[in-house]
Amino acid sequence: MMPGARRAYDSGLIAAFVGSALLFLVPQFFFIRQSLLPNLAPGVVGDTLSLENYRAIVTDAFYWGVFGRTIGLSVVSVAVGLLLAFPTAYLLARIRSRVVRWLIVLLLISSFVSVVVKVLGLTLLLGTDGPVVRALHALSFGLWDLRLVHNDASVAIGLVQYTLPLLVMILFGVIQNVPPSLEEAALVHGASDWRAFRRVLLPLLWPGALAAALIAFNMNMGAFTSAVLLGGGRVLTVPIMIQRKIILETDYPNAAALSLLLTLAVVLVNLAALKVRPGAFAATHPG
Amino acid sequence: MRISGKHIAIGAGALFSYVFLLIPLAVVVGASFDDGAGAYFRFPPEHLSLRWYRELPAKYWHGLELSCLIALAAAATSTLIGALAALGIAKGSLGRSALLETFFRLPLQVPFVVTGIVFLQFYYLLFDAWRVSLIGSYAGFVLAHLFFCIPYAAGAVGSVITDDLRRIENAGRIAGATEWRVFRRLTLPALKPGLFSGFFYAFIVSFGDVPVSVFLSTGGVVPLPVEIFQTLQFEFDPAVLSISSVVVVLSALFIVFVQRVVGLDLILPGARR
Numbered sequence: 292m293m294p295g296a297r298r299a300y301d302s303g304l305i306a307a308f309v310g311s312a313l314l315f316l317v318p319q320f321f322f323i324r325q326s327l328l329p330n331l332a333p334g335v336v337g338d339t340l341s342l343e344n345y346r347a348i349v350t351d352a353f354y355w356g357v358f359g360r361t362i363g364l365s366v367v368s369v370a371v372g373l374l375l376a377f378p379t380a381y382l383l384a385r386i387r388s389r390v391v392r393w394l395i396v397l398l399l400i401s402s403f404v405s406v407v408v409k410v411l412g413l414t415l416l417l418g419t420d421g422p423v424v425r426a427l428h429a430l431s432f433g434l435w436d437l438r439l440v441h442n443d444a445s446v447a448i449g450l451v452q453y454t455l456p457l458l459v460m461i462l463f464g465v466i467q468n469v470p471p472s473l474e475e476a477a478l479v480h481g482a483s484d485w486r487a488f489r490r491v492l493l494p495l496l497w498p499g500a501l502a503a504a505l506i507a508f509n510m511n512m513g514a515f516t517s518a519v520l521l522g523g524g525r526v527l528t529v530p531i532m533i534q535r536k537i538i539l540e541t542d543y544p545n546a547a548a549l550s551l552l553l554t555l556a557v558v559l560v561n562l563a564a565l566k567v568r569p570g571a572f573a574a575t576h577p578g
Numbered sequence: 579m580r581i582s583g584k585h586i587a588i589g590a591g592a593l594f595s596y597v598f599l600l601i602p603l604a605v606v607v608g609a610s611f612d613d614g615a616g617a618y619f620r621f622p623p624e625h626l627s628l629r630w631y632r633e634l635p636a637k638y639w640h641g642l643e644l645s646c647l648i649a650l651a652a653a654a655t656s657t658l659i660g661a662l663a664a665l666g667i668a669k670g671s672l673g674r675s676a677l678l679e680t681f682f683r684l685p686l687q688v689p690f691v692v693t694g695i696v697f698l699q700f701y702y703l704l705f706d707a708w709r710v711s712l713i714g715s716y717a718g719f720v721l722a723h724l725f726f727c728i729p730y731a732a733g734a735v736g737s738v739i740t741d742d743l744r745r746i747e748n749a750g751r752i753a754g755a756t757e758w759r760v761f762r763r764l765t766l767p768a769l770k771p772g773l774f775s776g777f778f779y780a781f782i783v784s785f786g787d788v789p790v791s792v793f794l795s796t797g798g799v800v801p802l803p804v805e806i807f808q809t810l811q812f813e814f815d816p817a818v819l820s821i822s823s824v825v826v827v828l829s830a831l832f833i834v835f836v837q838r839v840v841g842l843d844l845i846l847p848g849a850r851r
Binding site for chain 2: 301310375378392404409484488512
């Protein structure tokens with residue numbers, strides 16, 4: 292490559308880096324500082340730096356429960372999401388048919404519509420007056436009065452709705468990079484379908500699947516649409532607590548401390564996952 | 579072909595996913611045609627009417643317009659930044675730097691709700707220091723959305739810059755092409771799927787966002803998902819069903835348009851059969 296061309300690429304990178312660094316680091320710096328300041332009254336922040344806000348959260352068993360529930364809901368939703376996304380992505384990637392094109396169109400439409408709209412549909416469907424509850428009630432001769440909203444399960448359903456299109460799209464790309472001939476070779480040599488999946492496909496998919504799972508996990512950890520609308524204020528997650536601190540209590544320092552602890556939890560889970568599988572983040576598309 | 583347990587498992591899983599993803603949308607569209615009194619949503623609809631389309635408040639249309647404009651600006655800008663970053667990392671004088679790649683992925687580690695608060699507090703500070711008012715402003719939304727759009731765009735563009743591309747470019751140089759010609763005739767066409775899919779993903783994430791935008795909305799400047807979210811949280815307004823249905827239909831038209839005009843494989847590589 293000519294030096295001039297390399298210089299052009301370098302200056303592009305510098306421009307992108309400086310712009311992103313301003314955007315990524317400057318607001319975060321003030322935010323971290325804010326988390327170290329005392330909250331004197333709603334909206335009034337003092338100016339002595341201390342770790343008091345963190346101490347108050349870390350020593351409060353209530354917050355441990357909230358963090359545990361947030362991580363638990365996120366993990367369960369990712370697991371369910373992967374279980375649903377894998378067969379879907381496999382079908383889209385492997386079947387050669389014109390129908391697949393329309394299935395992909397449907398998937399993209401679903402990914403385009405905001406999760407609020409989907410959650411709205413879910414509340415209609417699962418609500419106490421909704422068709423699902425009425426059908427179960429009728430089918431069980433009035434014995435089964437299932438509650439499908441305002442609990443952990445409904446929040447998890449909302450989170451799966453949130454991340455499933457993205458999981459399918461990522462796994463679709465990953466599965467396409469595995470030539471079908473590899474599986475066929477295993478089958479020709481007498482492996483069962485299950486064995487071909489476990490010994491051939493899974494090891495090749497694993498890094499991409501883990502990267503997809505981490506992206507979905509991170510999305511779940513920061514989401515509160517489904518927790519607010521499907522949890523109905525009964526399912527307390529960290530994002531909901533942060534929102535309450537801001538909107539109800541106008542307590543910015545404590546919201547900042549809680550936010551940074553949430554970010555820390557996300558980073559720790561990601562680092563642990565990378566330890567299990569180094570390089571999981573290598574250029575998986577998207578992200 | 580023999581139908582095996584594998585086919586049944588794959589088929590059942592895929593069918594369930596599609597039903598799960600599409601039923602809520604169908605329910606929203608169906609319920610929007612109910613002529614209810616407005617206290618509750620009803621599905622299936624009892625009296626069909628277009629009442630909630632005729633009485634659609636202007637704030638929802640403004641929200642939709644704002645969301646589209648934010649997503650367009652955030653997606654276009656982040657695709658540009660992502661492309662510069664991915665090209666610079668792959669072809670610049672630093673060589674492929676894992677540290678730089680990690681840097682451009684950093685925002686993926688920040689939960690959306692946290693991003694919202696970070697920018698809310700930052701905008702307060704800017705206002706206190708310089709009287710720059712970004713809360714509830716178009717620029718304020720776009721900046722905060724850029725934060726989480728850049729990693730998607732950089733990742734999408736980065737994934738199409740391969741060793742093959744480098745070899746093809748070298749072949750072009752050996753054949754006597756100028757650097758500019760190599761870029762325009764070889765690099766840029768190869769980048770096209772990455773640019774399109776980066777733009778598309780960034781647009782999706784921005785267009786549907788609630789947890790970031792909800793903190794940055796004030797007064798009349800509210801993106802549509804936040805408008806719907808706040809309506810559902812505090813009151814019941816059947817008009818959210820009709821505006822949501824409008825979004826579903828517009829999204830469907832847009833995707834079919836993309837499929838017909840540019841092809842789906844530009845968005846989701848390998849999607850064309």
